[in-house]
Amino acid sequence: MMNLSRSVALISLFLLPLLSFSFSVDNPTDRRVLVLLDDLSLKSSHSIFFNNLKSRGFDLDFKLADDSKLALQRYGQYLFDGLIIFAPSTERLGGSLDSKSIADFVDSGRDLILSADTSASDLIRGIATECGVDFDEDSSAMVIDHTSFSVSDVDGDHTLIAADDLVKSDVILGKAKIEAPVLFRGVAHSLNPTNNLVFKVLSASPSAYSANPSSKLSSPPQLTGSAISLVSVMQARNNARVVISGSLQLFSDRSGVQKAGSQNQYEKSGNEQFVTELSKWVFHERGHLKAGSLVHHRVGETDEPAIYRIKDDLEFSVEIYEWSGKSWEPYVANDVQVQFYMMSPYVLKTLSADKKGLFHTSFKVPDVYGVFQFKVEYEKLGYTTLSLSKQIPVRPYRHNEYERFIPTAYPYYGACFTTMAGFFVFSFVYLYHK
């Protein structure tokens, strides 16, 4: 706490009251963010982005990336909830930081914004690889697009591209549509399509390719078209979020854009809105879900049984809330499903929401005994992953729970009793005849 308030005093006094909200499960939005720069002038050139963060209540701690006093944790406790690395050319981080400690930082459930740029260092590439993002191998390559470049590009090599292929997700980019294209000048990266943790937020147009603009192309470019990702995000399995951008300029203060071939002249590029909304997502102001425990009981009862019987009717419910940045709001969706699972789902039902955060359904236990699980696996683009399960055994009928008399068996019952009666009569007649 001591250290915390010192760093707070250094930056901005008016943020003090907000300190009482620290990062936690109940309050998942990050508060303390370390910003690593390779040049302190970035502070002013990217002031809109930083000021926006500050105004939203973040406590930014600017440090040079090679500052020898850098430390992410002290006495095993992390000092920061988020990390912004705007130091594309840094070869070595100062203090105790390296790519492994940053990976550990992410693995502890904390968030990261990483920006590379042209001629990004191996360190930055290494961190990106750890997160499943592969930058173009050629360190001098840039994304070039001869059709959707910005007309404000003065160099004429069409490396300042105006990208508008954004991921369609209100959770990540906010409800307000980003009208203007996003300006991007930087290095391309690609994602492994089998990796389901990373996805593109901003992709290049089909006509883009990645090459060194100052030299002639000797062979076809390795990265072309919409396979090129400009900005990607990763949500790790522990719901830590990472934004990886191929351009540092993306976050800078810049305005006015006109896309080549387009008549629309925008006063402002979409960058500001894009990075603001993206930072809201990455710092868990949006799309963070939490679920209460799974509740189940037989129809007509309220207590959870230790074991079900086959063909029992049961009711199942789970509460899910979404973090709005300030408080937990009931989550509303019609696609939350529960599985009644034993090696494969025997029952798969969509839960109905009651707008107060309670998701509920009822079903009949299948005619199979074994150790089942109630499973809620909720993976939706942009939202944190919910993976809940609760084990419950299902037993067969007890010996006295079967039907006592089966109507179809009446002939057999009849046969039994007539045989017994017949035997009695026969014995009687045989013994006492004559």
Next chain:
Amino acid sequence: MAALESPQPAATTTAMRHAFGNVLSVLILVLIGVLAFSIRLFSVIKYESVIHEFDPYFNYRVTQFLSKNGIYEFWNWFDDRTWYPLGRVIGGTVYPGLTLTAGTIWWVLNSLNIPLSVETVCVFTAPVFSAFASWATYLLTKEVKGSGAGLAAAVLLAMVPSYISRSVAGSYDNEAVAIFALIFTFYLYIKTLNTGSLFYATLNALAYFYMVCSWGGYTFIINLIPMHVLLCIVTGRYSPRLYIAYAPLVVLGTLLAALVPVVGFNAVLTSEHFASFLVFIIIHVVALVYYIKGILTPKMFKVAVTLVVSIGMVVCFIVVAILVALVASSPTGGWSGRSLSLLDPTYASKYIPIIASVSEHQPPTWPSYFMDINVLAFLVPAGIIACFSPLSDSSSFVVLYIVMSVYFSGVMVRLMLVLAPAACIMSGIALSQAFDVFTGSIKYQLGGSSNSTDNAEDTNNAPKDDASAGKTDKGEEIVKERSSKKGKKKEREPADKPSVKSKAKKKALVLPLETSIVALLLLIMLGAFYVIHCVWAAAEAYSAPSIVLTSQSRDGLHVFDDFRESYAWLSHNTDVDDKVASWWDYGYQTTAMANRTVIVDNNTWNNTHIATVGTAMSSPEKAAWEIFNSLDVKYVLVVFGGLIGYPSDDINKFLWMVRIGGGVFPHIKEADYLRDGQYRIDSEATPTMLNCLMYKLSYYRFVETDGKGYDRVRRTEIGKKHFKLTHFEEVFTSHHWMVRIYKLKPARNRIRGRAKKLKSKTTSSGWSSKSEKKNPWV
């Protein structure tokens, strides 16, 4: 003999001798019981009062449940801690006889304010029941050849090594009570056959019910008795007694057997039981024939015979046709795998690796006969000969019993246990007959001139040996038995007739005195060898509980208590609902001792599930991790004997895992694990072998122990010494490395990109050649 000779003057002497003989017999039987009980206590004395091996742990756990929750809960017990996630309905899949017996004993003792723990009761159930089994043997043999043979057989059974191996204190398995039930059922059958009493027939059905409750081996009874009945009918020995002995057993026995949940409808549906029904029909046909023969004139009878025979043939034909159709229509041909492997010994090893993988399902080797029944093997032929002079219904039964059990024991080591009582009975008969002949000759030679043979016989025989001690009243018993066969009820009147005859015969069969004495001494020596062998076997060979191992070395006794150490670790350091995967051998122990959920256990009812675990063990790490993760496994337990030279470890069982796994999942091929048909783990081993999970889990960090990685079981240096585990982490290794427990690592939080890996792995040229092939994400 002399007493029978002169019934009128020596009536009181005879009564005295009878009383004396009976008291002596009772005393001897009590001693036999004590012997049977105490010879099985070596395991408790040498080790401790602990449940042995694998299956007994399950029975112990079930008994605990029974004593805690009562019989109805036991009946309906759905166990969610084994066979995860399938679970197992214990009440419906277990033979409840043993459990109910021990539970009842515990309950009775507790209500008598004798506070024994359930474990103590379980440990001592088997020795107590082996005493009962000896007494049942006495009764059975007495019915066949008189009480002398009975006592001899009882003594032999009390210490036959084959039976000791399954009934030492702590060996709390079904066989412990089932052998008693088996012998007792046979006794009641013979008793019914000899008396024709419906009372004994009913008792017989009840004893059969107890046998069905106790052990799957009851099918041996329900096939052997019909065979004997058929034998009697074919040899023209049909009698109403035979009918009384058989028909109620089939009807009542089948009804009662169907009451046992694990048998249920199998009692009428599977082919193991069909023989009894077929013979049931035949005996009725035969009974009808005899009845008609009685009421018709011989002439009319001939006509009737042709009629009945033709009708009978037709009926039999139809029944056989139906049976064949039924058997053919069921998928396994109506025979369960274990039974099929009895008929065709190669069946199991050809088609069902899971049955063949159990060592006790393998055919025995010749030395094991000598080990398990010792001198009885030589006495049995003599006993068979004795049974043929004269052949009665009951002696033909024991002959049939020995023949069948010899065959079955040749198929499966485990069924040596069924052979043991038969061998004891036969040897008992042989011994007692031999003693009879020799002592008779001695008596004749010594007392040829004098008339005081009574005294000579008494003084000569009584102190000799346990077996010969029973001789006093045995001689006359045999005569009585033989006579009872010829003229059943009217025993008194014709009794002196055959005895005179036998006396005449005796005189003709007399041997020289010296020969008799030498032969007697040789027989006693033989018996002494048997006793020495049995005590040795009980003390050294069959008392090890197998969860605690000891080894004697130069610097003293070493105790390997690794199993309990690891199970205790599991129960103290893991969550109650964690799942532990291991090969199925250790399933029962894990649930009983560590109280953790297991994936497969020794009740091998689901081959696919076992094959899944086998496949995981034979797969590379990543694939294994995925299999285990899909089964919610948290911990993997392997047994490794390489450090201390414990041969029955998982590496030695590994080929069975491969076979069983490959039987269901064909991508596992046995040939991939063998180098030129040889199973090896040294540097010549195949890469598949060196990369499979079982190898890695067994030998992880093994090289750190001696710097070379020398495996003392396989007697070689291991092939791959330095490697890391990527998906598993070692959490526990027991003191002697016998048990190693690994934990599954959680799924990786992030998925790495490819670039760096490929770059570091391949040279730049390799890199470009890769990218030429249009790599979509680089």
